[in-house]
Amino acid sequence: MTAKRYGMVIDLHRCVGCAACDIACKSENNVPYEFHWSNHILETTGTFPNVRYRYIPTLCNHCENAPCVHNCPTTAMYKSADGLTLHDADKCIGCRLCQLACPYGVIYFNDQAPFSQFDNDNAPAIPECTSTGQEVALRTGVPIPYYNPARATTYPGVRAQGIVEKCTFCDHRLAQGELPWCVESCPTEARIFGDLNDPESAPRQALAKHAPRVLQKEKGTKPRVFYIRDF
Amino acid sequence: MDPNVFYSIQSGPIWDWRVAVDLFAGGVGVGAFLFAILLSRFGEQRYQRLAQTAAIIAPFLVMLGLAFLFWKVGNKTNVYQMAINLAPSSLMWWGFLIQSALVALGLIHAWQWLDRAPNAARDRLGLLVGALALLVGVYHGLLLAVLTSHPIWASGSMVLMAVLAFTTTGVAGALVAHLLRMTVAGRSDEEGELTGYVDGLRPVRTVLLLALALMLANFFFWWVDLSFGSLESAQALAAAWSAYGPLLLLAGIGLGLVVPLVLIAWFFGNAPVSKPALTLSAIGLASLLVLVGGFAIRYAVVMGGQVSLPISVF
Ligand code: SF4
Numbered sequence: 001m002t003a004k005r006y007g008m009v010i011d012l013h014r015c016v017g018c019a020a021c022d023i024a025c026k027s028e029n030n031v032p033y034e035f036h037w038s039n040h041i042l043e044t045t046g047t048f049p050n051v052r053y054r055y056i057p058t059l060c061n062h063c064e065n066a067p068c069v070h071n072c073p074t075t076a077m078y079k080s081a082d083g084l085t086l087h088d089a090d091k092c093i094g095c096r097l098c099q100l101a102c103p104y105g106v107i108y109f110n111d112q113a114p115f116s117q118f119d120n121d122n123a124p125a126i127p128e129c130t131s132t133g134q135e136v137a138l139r140t141g142v143p144i145p146y147y148n149p150a151r152a153t154t155y156p157g158v159r160a161q162g163i164v165e166k167c168t169f170c171d172h173r174l175a176q177g178e179l180p181w182c183v184e185s186c187p188t189e190a191r192i193f194g195d196l197n198d199p200e201s202a203p204r205q206a207l208a209k210h211a212p213r214v215l216q217k218e219k220g221t222k223p224r225v226f227y228i229r230d231f
Numbered sequence: 232m233d234p235n236v237f238y239s240i241q242s243g244p245i246w247d248w249r250v251a252v253d254l255f256a257g258g259v260g261v262g263a264f265l266f267a268i269l270l271s272r273f274g275e276q277r278y279q280r281l282a283q284t285a286a287i288i289a290p291f292l293v294m295l296g297l298a299f300l301f302w303k304v305g306n307k308t309n310v311y312q313m314a315i316n317l318a319p320s321s322l323m324w325w326g327f328l329i330q331s332a333l334v335a336l337g338l339i340h341a342w343q344w345l346d347r348a349p350n351a352a353r354d355r356l357g358l359l360v361g362a363l364a365l366l367v368g369v370y371h372g373l374l375l376a377v378l379t380s381h382p383i384w385a386s387g388s389m390v391l392m393a394v395l396a397f398t399t400t401g402v403a404g405a406l407v408a409h410l411l412r413m414t415v416a417g418r419s420d421e422e423g424e425l426t427g428y429v430d431g432l433r434p435v436r437t438v439l440l441l442a443l444a445l446m447l448a449n450f451f452f453w454w455v456d457l458s459f460g461s462l463e464s465a466q467a468l469a470a471a472w473s474a475y476g477p478l479l480l481l482a483g484i485g486l487g488l489v490v491p492l493v494l495i496a497w498f499f500g501n502a503p504v505s506k507p508a509l510t511l512s513a514i515g516l517a518s519l520l521v522l523v524g525g526f527a528i529r530y531a532v533v534m535g536g537q538v539s540l541p542i543s544v545f
Binding site for chain 2: 034035036039040041042043044045054056058067069070071072073074075076090091092093094095096097099100101102103104105106108109110111160161162163213215216219227
């Protein structure tokens with residue numbers, strides 16, 4: 001049996017630009033407000049009344065010819081057997097060369113200490129009246145909301161400081177036979193995910209039906225995130 | 232009408248001034264190594280003290296650069312991972328290996344230079360150190376040139392710039408250090424009288440003049456290449472220029488290339504023998520300016536290459 005080769009097709013005709021994928025990714029992967037493992041490009045062309053607006057969801061392209069992988073000096077950024085571009089936090093030195101090499105701006109560097117948001121949440125909104133977020137969490141005994149046990153099966157459950165991070169195609173969910181959470185959360189089923197080596201798979205079918213495009217084809221990175229149709 | 236693109240990615244430069252210091256100090260170190268080795272092979276006896284200065288400062292300059300790089304990396308406790316993982320497709324991995332070897336052998340070489348007497352073992356080691364230094368100097372340019380998503384960096388001019396920069400700043404660094412040494416510790420008998428000493432430096436002047444002129448020409452071709460290349464490269468040049476153009480032009484090219492070129496050409500052409508002390512001071516000043524300009528160039532290139540552009544869509 002041939003190895004799997006995961007890929008994603010994004011149907012721009014179906015995408016309504018609701019950003020549910022962006023939010024879903026944040027909650028699934030502990031991604032903070034200012035990072036965007038799942039992201040989008042907004043493009044406006046033309047002049048009124050002939051204006052064209054495009055919303056293009058982006059994420060790590062899990063490139064076949066991934067410059068982040070080629071350039072990483074510790075092999076922390078690597079290709080898995082099923083074609084995912086993954087990151088080994090234990091090997092990363094935080095040199096950020098992968099970030100410079102990636103033409104898509106999908107890799108983020110985390111310079112915040114774990115729990116720093118929690119540690120800094122120590123000023124009440126109304127002094128002498130409301131509790132701080134920190135007090136509420138400590139008094140109620142709820143777990144500090146930075147640890148994600150599901151995510152932690154393949155990646156640090158608490159995001160480590162001083163290293164890079166990026167979309168993993170939810171490899172922890174794939175390991176359980178589930179789809180990436182952005183795919184599950186898309187209300188219009190614009191994200192089509194599966195094994196590109198399987199001719200019967202949904203993405204292969206979609207690619208057979210519609211001419212695909214990729215971002216910055218001329219860079220030769222061979223992305224595994226394809227865009228079909230438009231609106 | 233051009234599309235209006237909004238794409239919120241991580242802001243700010245990815246590599247900051249510490250990387251520029253690494254490339255600059257490393258380049259001065261590499262150039263000083265090569266200068267020392269060439270002087271010890273081909274230089275007269277009176278320049279062996281200068282070779283000694285260059286050989287001793289060289290590994291420490293490379294180490295200084297690496298210290299700044301170490302300061303820059305986010306996860307310092309993992310740096311050993313470069314030594315235990317094979318990453319042959321990564322230039323930085325090769326750079327780590329070559330620079331480690333250069334520092335280790337360069338320190339032995341510097342130690343052997345504590346005694347200026349002829350030393351065959353030191354000469355043999357010098358050949359190896361010289362080869363490693365050359366590789367590191369080229370690596371400093373290649374490291375940026377392979378990053379094709381940054382048009383400012385991704386060209387052969389980047390590599391040539393690194394080679395010319397280590398040539399000029401290495402010689403200048405060694406000269407400044409040696410002039411300081413002469414000022415503090417005095418001249419040694421083996422260096423002979425000043426007139427002959429200054430006059431004998433003519434080959435060094437020729438190398439400096441040639442490298443400075445080539446660097447100017449390289450900047451011009453780089454500019455032409457980017458301006459008349461792809462739309463992406465022209466946009467990258469315009470963006471980098473608006474942020475770092477004045478620094479590059481005034482400090483890098485003006486102060487660091489043109490003024491030293493004129494100073495060296497003028498003083499060697501007019502007063503080397505009649506006013507040797509003045510010529511030596513002029514060489515010192517020119518060398519200092521080459522160093523200041525050399526850092527400005529590295530800084531402008533490192534930072535300018537990262538000025539972000541709107542992402543191209545389909
Ligand atoms: S930041 Fe980490 S993953 Fe990226 S190139 Fe450096 S070591 Fe590799």
